Amino acid sequence: MRRFVPVLAAAIFTACEGPVIPPESIGDIYDFRLVTTPPEVLRWPSGTRVRVYAEDAAGARAGQLSGSLATGVVVWNRHALYGEYELVPVASVNDADVLLRWSDEPSPVDMSECPPVVSIAVTTFCRADADRTRLKVFPLLAGGGGGVRFVITILGTQSGSGETVERLVIHELGHALGIGRHSPHPQDLMAEGVPTRATLSQRDISTVQVLYHTRPHITP
Amino acid sequence: MVIRGERELRGERRGRDGRSLLATAVPFFFICLMSAEAASAQRVDLYARAGAAGSSALVTDLVATAQVAQALGAPVDTEVRAVPAVGPLLAAGVRAGFWPTATLGLDLSWSPTELRAEDSAGTRPIQDLNVLQTMIQAAWAVRPAVELGAGVGLIWYRSDGAGLFADGSDAAAVLEVSGAWTPGLWQNRLALVGAAQTHRFSTPVLRAAGGRDGSVTRLSLSARVRLLEVGQ
Numbered sequence: 001m002r003r004f005v006p007v008l009a010a011a012i013f014t015a016c017e018g019p020v021i022p023p024e025s026i027g028d029i030y031d032f033r034l035v036t037t038p039p040e041v042l043r044w045p046s047g048t049r050v051r052v053y054a055e056d057a058a059g060a061r062a063g064q065l066s067g068s069l070a071t072g073v074v075v076w077n078r079h080a081l082y083g084e085y086e087l088v089p090v091a092s093v094n095d096a097d098v099l100l101r102w103s104d105e106p107s108p109v110d111m112s113e114c115p116p117v118v119s120i121a122v123t124t125f126c127r128a129d130a131d132r133t134r135l136k137v138f139p140l141l142a143g144g145g146g147g148v149r150f151v152i153t154i155l156g157t158q159s160g161s162g163e164t165v166e167r168l169v170i171h172e173l174g175h176a177l178g179i180g181r182h183s184p185h186p187q188d189l190m191a192e193g194v195p196t197r198a199t200l201s202q203r204d205i206s207t208v209q210v211l212y213h214t215r216p217h218i219t220p
Numbered sequence: 221m222v223i224r225g226e227r228e229l230r231g232e233r234r235g236r237d238g239r240s241l242l243a244t245a246v247p248f249f250f251i252c253l254m255s256a257e258a259a260s261a262q263r264v265d266l267y268a269r270a271g272a273a274g275s276s277a278l279v280t281d282l283v284a285t286a287q288v289a290q291a292l293g294a295p296v297d298t299e300v301r302a303v304p305a306v307g308p309l310l311a312a313g314v315r316a317g318f319w320p321t322a323t324l325g326l327d328l329s330w331s332p333t334e335l336r337a338e339d340s341a342g343t344r345p346i347q348d349l350n351v352l353q354t355m356i357q358a359a360w361a362v363r364p365a366v367e368l369g370a371g372v373g374l375i376w377y378r379s380d381g382a383g384l385f386a387d388g389s390d391a392a393a394v395l396e397v398s399g400a401w402t403p404g405l406w407q408n409r410l411a412l413v414g415a416a417q418t419h420r421f422s423t424p425v426l427r428a429a430g431g432r433d434g435s436v437t438r439l440s441l442s443a444r445v446r447l448l449e450v451g452q
Contacts, residue, residue: 019421019434021281033292041294046341081383081425082281082300082337083346213283213297213339 029207030188034180040217042135043178049086050177053096053148057105061159065100068162068169075170075198076177079205084212085177093140097220098176099148100169104156109138109148116153120194121168123175124151127218135220149220150176167195174204178211263451265323269311269413271442273331273351277301277338278377278421278436279384281429300339302384304349307333309440313357317451321361327371329353331440335379347385350378351438355396365404367411371396375419387424394419400444409446415439 033039044050052073054065066089073087080086090096093108101107103116114126114136128134140146152172158164167189174190182192188201200208279302289296311329318324331351336343355373362368375394379385398415402408417440422433 017432017434018277018436019279019426019431021279021283021426021429021431029288038293041292046337046339047344077382078386081279081346081429082302082339083344083383084337210284210288210292210296213300214289214292215295215340217294 028203029210030183031181032179032207032211041214042218043216045219046084049088051088051090051096052098053090053093055101068166072170072173096148098150100152102156103153120155121172122153123172133218167198171195263449264316265446266314266448267444267446269442269444271309273309273440274306275304276437277303297339305334305336307331323359325357327355347379352376365402367400369398384423384425389423392419411444413442413444
């Protein structure tokens with residue numbers, strides 16, 4: 001019996017391969033780099049809690065943005081297996097890194113130096129003048145510091161369809177995480193236009209995972 | 221996807237006759253425990269243990285290849301590992317004399333820790349993790365103050381529903397070898413125990429991501445204090 005114990009001990013220490021996700025599982029990815037020359041990688045530093053504030057409107061639109069944000073947070077956070085990022089809804093724009101707003105409601109931040117382009121949904125950010133590896137902070141109109149670096153603007157006329165708004169918000173959160181282009185595959189969440197889905201495709205998942213393991217040129 | 225070990229992870233490993241090995245082992249343990257005192261009139265100890273436990277990586281994810289890095293023109297991690305931090309270990313159990321130099325015991329342990337990611341960005345916390353175990357252990361006194369042991373049991377990883385544990389985790393069978401030294405202090409109530417364990421690890425999220433389950437090694441060092449002793 002005494003001989004058995006060292007044999008078992010040796011078996012433990014020469015145990016087989018550990019749990020692994022092999023490279024075959026990476027799958028296809030699409031280009032997530034910004035359309036700059038040369039293309040650059042923008043993403044939050046690994047482990048960042050990205051705080052998102054939804055500026056809801058009153059009336060029929062009440063709660064539409066914050067509800068879509070809550071869904072989007074779950075959709076994106078599910079695929080940060082190693083704590084690469086965490087989207088967190090916050091209750092005040094003062095605490096936010098990302099602002100989510102309607103195009104036809106007053107903005108709580110000054111966007112005059114970095115205005116959004118007109119689209120059904122758009123994520124706006126600009127490089128800082130002093131440090132080209134960082135992003136500009138949108139000043140709070142109410143004064144004070146603030147830290148909003150991305151503004152997601154949803155076209156007000158889209159509010160008629162809650163499902164469309166939700167898909168647009170989830171798509172734009174992908175841009176706020178750093179996916180700098182659209183997928184060329186229409187079935188992906190990050191394809192151009194109104195998304196045909198509210199969840200990430202395998203290609204979207206692989207893309208955001210590779211993005212968050214690529215050394216960035218720009219960190220917000 | 222999952223090549224092997226899934227049934228074992230669910231605690232469904234079966235013998236040749238199709239009977240669950242767990243269903244066999246648990247009654248066998250209690251029969252041994254009950255017969256031990258009657259047969260050899262040895263003592264039964266209740267004890268508590270406290271110490272620290274560490275583990276090898278729960279997952280190694282080969283997140284990208286050199287070809288991906290070349291296509292992107294930027295440095296890319298080719299590997300990220302999820303590793304539990306070394307954490308405290310608390311346990312309690314019972315040991316019964318089995319033969320003059322052997323004991324049989326049941327040990328329940330809890331080790332709260334933190335799962336951490338290791339990649340080129342450094343080490344960062346992912347989520348809190350609770351490791352629960354129940355073990356059936358046999359030990360033999362090879363010297364008056366030295367014991368060697370072996371055990372089998374089950375291990376559970378409990379965490380909030382996020383990341384690798386978003387869809388829960390599987391219980392896994394554990395094998396253990398251990399050694400204990402009684403330094404002769406405090407009327408021999410104190411012993412130092414070292415243990416090495418191995419088990420398979422997988423979660424539904426890991427399998428959905430194309431992962432293969434594999435072996436995880438855990439090491440622990442603890443102080444065992446006899447709280448109560450019944451019999452000779």
